[in-house]
Amino acid sequence: MRWRLTIAACLSVLMASSVQADDGLLETISARLSVTPVVRAAIAQDKTLAILSRPMHSEGRLLFSREHGLYWVIETPVASETLVTRDRLLQVTGSHRRLMTVAEQPALAAVGDIFFPILSGELDALREAFSISVSGDAAQWQLLLSPTQAPLNRFIHTITLDGGTDLQRMTMTDHNGDTTVMSFADVQREPATLTDSELAHFAF
């Protein structure tokens, strides 16, 4: 698994640097992901950790607003809500609320640094922290992101994004071989602005 990804990454990097036409595809993908400032989706997450005998599976929904941030609800197996803004993170589990700032935990910065540009389609912003290679075509594309800077490159080895008309899957691998696969379904971009009840989630 790990070596295969590494090879894929190397190949993609080579391809990206040699094929200028990829920039056109990247623009197309950017345009598709940024068509609305708001995205809603069902999300299924499978974390595969070497130490665990089976993948950890969870399901929930996410709501992203370019202006306000990311609101992520996990419904199974344990209910929790996570709210990520540019500089803080609020986690609510039952009656317990925990507010953290990015300064407290640099790993949290990754959440914003990765999810925000991807979900808002600002792929150019990713170039600051990742080397990007693209493959496939407009109907079925794949982006391979390799972090180039600390501290991101200490937590993440690669991130792979798969999609067609919209984002379908995001796969993160770390240096220990642990992987996290997030599958997006039921992607809704309308209404293009947050409804009142959605906006309420972002009020701290």
Added chain:
Amino acid sequence: MRFEARPSTIAWMILVILAVAVLWQTLSSSQRLPVQTNMLALLPAAEQDPVAALAVSTANEHLSRQHLLLIGAGRSTDAIAIAEPLIARLQQEPVFTAVHARVDTSSGESIARFYAPYRNALLSPELQQRVQANGVAVLSEQALHTLFSPASAIHSSLLANDPLLLFYDFLLSLGNSNQRIRLEAGYPFIHYAGRDYLLIRLELADSPFSINAQQQALPALDAALLAARTQDPAAELLDTGVLRFADAGVRSAKQEVSTIGAGSLIGVVLLFLWVFRSGWPLLLTVLPIASGFVVALAACLRVFGDVHLMTLVFGASLIGLSVDYSLHFLIDRQASDANWQAGDSLRRMGRGLWLGVASSVTAFMALCLTPFPGMQQMALFCSAGLVTAALTVTGVFPLLLRHGAPGTAPGLGMARQWLQLWQSPLRLAITIVIVVALALPGLMRLHSNDDIRLLQGKPPALLASDARIREITGIDSSGAFLLVEGESEATVLQRNDAASDWLRQQQQAGHISGFDSLSRQLPSPARQQQAAAWLASLPQDPAALAYAAQIGLDPATLAVYTQPASPLTVSDWLANDVSLPWRKLWLGETARGFATMIPVRGSTAAPINEALPEGTRWIDPVADMSGLLETYRERASGVVMAAFALIALLLVLRYRPRRALAAMAPALLAATCALAVAGWLDEPVTVFHLLALLLVLGFGLDYSLFLLENREHPQSTMLAILCSGLTTLLSFGLLALSSTPAIHAFGIIVLTGIATTLLFAPIVQTTHNEVLS
């Protein structure tokens, strides 16, 4: 030539020689005069308890050496571009011991390394409280949430060493307590109103009140800021710190010393030239002032070890009153014939002069009874200065002036008219009625305010930038804290834990906005033992086993929690660099045991002491100081009344009641008018207004006593009073213009008080004439 060795001549010589010796010794040992510039040094310590006083001074010391710098720009990269050369430049300056900006991302790893040996006895305070309330199962529940959280970066090696993510949670909880700060490219940033502000914290090598800090740190900082502004004019550069305010205070005080000094000097020169038509008396008058100043300074240095800048400001003006003594002597000589002998003048004015010195010194000694170190210093300074000045006039003037200077002083005619001002009892009665009628509404408007912050004049520009920085950063340095004490380290830490839990509740309830406690960094032995017992039970805990089964983890990994943890002790923690940002909170061993403090931010009201956790005390130095000022304002009111009553009694004993009343009247009317003016100006009455009233009383009596005692030359006495009164008005009139509220208060009261006293001074003469006729 016969040398008249009067006792006063010898006393003067001894005093001046001793004073010069003291000054010589001080200057040769320390190269410069020890001048104190911290306004707070004028005030008594609010805290009588040594432990609390130690905590207050520790907190003050820390707060006063901090300097905050904010660089605001549209984009964080622009702010960093300005910050980097600025930081490099400031780091070169030895006047700053530290420039905190870039957060070392590896510090997280060194923190984790330090706490690792103790990990099996450590839980975050929040988790510890939840387990305490709901049992060990909470740990597994929490772990499941963390594990599935999209925000947690969990990997296999982490789970192998910490299957329930407890140490992970503990390390997370150690974070920054300022919720607004985030890191960008390693720099702390605050996003505010569409701009990114980079925060830099400077630590001063010296106290901001030291000459060194003001003369070196501030110019270095200003030069660095100017370079940064030139580099990017669009950037917003803000800075604040006690250093700025301390410097502004010294600057304005120095400027006021020179304006008041210059104003006073010009006034005196003009008056003398008008009265004497000669420069010689002017030079003579400098002698008592100069020798008074030298002796006063030496006395202060001898008794207090240093002299406060404010003592020099006030003291120099007050010694200026000794112009009185010179004037009485010189004008009496001017008004005499060619056969004048110094002894004649001294006989006529000597009793009034020494009574005047005695009443002034009495008024100053009343200041000594107040516990204000600044006031005590001023009282000593002025008493020593006035006594020396009086000795100069009585002991040295006769040696220098041997012959009369016949000729009419130009002011005598005016003095005669002035003396007749109240010859008509009707006019006097009507004037008094009008004055009282005007004063009453002013007196009705009087109110008091003892907020210590009102006493320090702070330039609006500095206050505005300080307020803006507080608004952006949310950093509030009110200085309030909770003092936690106990007989042993373990007890203090246990009480510290309990107090922190209580403060967390207060925070959730919105009573405070935050606090910094050692409870996270250094849990008590009791908490550590409790946590260790919970963790050791995890391999048998059903909830933990269920958790392992649910996620597919080998239950055997839970055994890591049974490894015994070393106890984390205060000395271990203090010995490691991880404690650096927090060490200031640990006060260590005290007279009563051990103590630590918990600075509290944004408290809306002082908690009631009964509600505080055991072994803690709520200390708010600003509020305590204001409370203290209130006490002394009330006490000073008492002193003023007592002084009036005492002096009235003495006057009644020496003169007849009617004349005693006449002697008191100018001072009483002066006090009424001075307070009424404060009322009309809507100025809250402070302890400083009341202390000034004491002085007005002293001056008023001086004038009355001179007029009552020197019956041979009433015109020359009145002229001398008018001259000295005008000189005083000139000097104190400028004090009222001071931007330091305490000095302004003093000035405005003395200004109106002395003006009124001068106006009504001839009342005494009226009764005198009646007696004569």
